[in-house]
Amino acid sequence: MSITYDEARRKLVKAGKSKEASEIIQRWVNKANAAYDEIRSDSTISEEYRLKSLAVVSIQHRRALEDEIISLAERTVLTDRDDAQKVFGIAGIPGDQATLVISRRDAGDRVATIARGEELRELLARATRTGDEVMARAIAERALEMGSADTLNQFTADRPEMDSAVERLWNMERRRGDAMALTVAMVGMKPAELEGRSLEAVANG
Template sequence: MNRDQLIATYEQQLNRIQGNRMYSDHAKKVLSAQAYKKAQEGLETLRQAELDSLARQRTQLQRRMFGTTSSSSDPNAVIARRDANDRAARLDDPREAATALQRAERDGDTVLAQAIAARASEWGWTDVLDTYAADRPGFVRDVEEWNALPDAEDIGWKLGHTAQFIAPTPPGFDGAHLASIDWYAQQSLDSDEPAPVVPSIFGGEAA
């Protein structure tokens, strides 16, 4: 079930609860709060799944661009990659990186060339990256795909993404603090315990 389907099912459930004349106002609040909690749990699961999928996409692209997609257990290959990463990490000037990349390409050292390109990407050395990409159309496509992905660390994107996975407030709780919904979700349908006084998000008190 996707986000839209989950919210549609939740809203249909709320409508059925509100339209049932057999329920008291208290019972309607209890059932609506329980429906909200369940819907919100489902939405949070979907939100996290999207973040996990995005992280996997980024990891796969990084491996295609700067690493290896194989799971080789060859110790020589592991040592070669580690050595290449160490050598690239010592580069702190784009001119040195460009020279090192040219030498690696000339020697056919693909692993070192990848490590240098990764270093250039970290430091924003676009000239070095352009040189690396010149004869690698696959790399260019991967970069374009990477750039098309949202930045999960961007605060604005985080807020917007999170807002998409918040269930609508159930009837009777408009302006209420989430603590009020939590309290009702734990009550029995025929409970006569008075609801706690919780400050409204708009000021004043909310039942």
């Protein structure tokens, strides 16, 4: 099931994709306004038909814009999910999958109440030393929740192949943006002649 446009905007802001999303919005705003100018310059149509045409074109461009934003967000979500499975899950750990799932859940429960980074790092050192990768990944997830950069640095120091994924997860968790900025970027999408009016009502009128 596809996510909504509003959900897509929030996910893109959190993922640090605001600039890319803004560029998509501006491109579609420019396309829409070029189409509006063509309709406005047509002297052979009535004012009623002109407004109806503006509304129809505006709706079409807005839907195309939203589809592209949602598509970008869905690709971004898949990357985040892959990173989380690689860093926090059991992907790549040898053994019986059903047993590993249970072990990972138990490990998560054990570290869920830990509130000090020092304690996490001590537990991580023991897990790494004994080869308990399931526990190490549970600790990494708890470290991200707590914002313990030192613990995550310790985790990636012994697992350099996970460094990029951990960095992406860290940035996504820590980033705080305003999805309203992307709403503002869409202001130019609606024709000035239809300001304050329902596009759907005019298009279907």
